[in-house]
Amino acid sequence: MKRFIIILIILITLPSVAQQRITLEECYDLVIENYPLAKQLLLFETQNKLDAAVISTSKLPQLSLDAQATYQSEVIEIPIPNANIESLNKDQYRATVSVNQLIYNGGLVDASLKLKSAQLKTKQKQIEVGLYQLKQQINQLYFSILLTQESELLLNAKQVQLQAKLKEVKSGIKYGAILPSSDKILEAELLKISQQFQELESNKTALIETLASLINRPLDASTVFQNPLIETEFQKELNRPELALFQLKKEEIENSESLIHKQNSSKLVGFAIGGYGNPGLNMLDNSFQPFYTIGIKLNWNVFDWNSNKKQRESLTINKDIVDTETEIFKLNTNIELNQQQKEIDKTKAFITSDLEIINLRKEVLKSADSQLKNGVITASAYITELTNLYEDENTLVKHKIQLQLAKANYNVIKGQ
Structure with missing residues (x-):
């Protein structure tokens, strides 16, 4: 018997143990890891x-x-009589192998490598910025799901209360204390609640599927989305990845300037040429001969009509453009922060008044409950007061979720 009870307890508790849980921070990490852009x-x-x-x-x-x-059509001839110097053949052949070795080019290769490295860092930071911007989308989905969860709990409480009230009303009708058909009004309201459950479930499923696609993790209606405790620090210091991106863009421009500056540097190259041909290097020997040449050559573009200078001046303008973009970004971000802070303050005030309204609604409903039992009011009047309380409680839940969402968005905007 004891063994049976233990097995029964395990079977009852197993689903709750295996129930999947997820947090907002996990969603952030998963979207950064799994979103296709990360590839x-x-x-x-x-x-x-x-x-x-x-x-x-x-x-x-x-x-x-x-x-x-x-x-x-013609070849070189030596105009000396009786010199017995054979003229070159008009058909000539040559095969050569050339080897060139760069000795010095003013650091052009190293500058090119530094520019490529700077370009890679900029591209990587652009990916980070794109992934970071998904956080607000995650916030909207996550807290919308939390809102549906809380709405379901409230709706369930209303349903339980109406079911209990329906039993009381039927008993009152039986003994003539309550008007007939009052139970039908409550039953109709319970059917409406069933419809509201279906609508909430449908909305929740759509939201969960969208979030699951973004973070690339299977989620379903049984997943528990934990309500985060979000703290915010109201300060203007920004820590957004976009600011680092602007700095990397400037570094990339500086590396481009260095590369362009070195393009006019002198270039020193060693070379060797070996070949076989007719004629060889001795133009007077009309036969196939091997030959070779070794040497060193210097190339220096002394004057380029100020093309190099103008390119660097253009890049300087690009740096000024990046500085302007940085200022615009900071300005717009601080405006967003200010708006979010006002949204937080406003929602906190709403929550305070919501609590006062709910306390008053509970007193009214308590009176309506007593009046319904004594047949003073109809079931419709009772449902009206119950619905008013439910809607105000739902508004309170909505404002609490909105407050959490506003705080989460504030942190994302600030880069916290």
């Missing part, structure tokens, strides 16, 4: 490695193979 982080990193490898190859020896066969 671009790895793609950008892989792409950057490939680009960096391509740039680095310019430091390695460059090998090229050339071959040509030509026929000339």
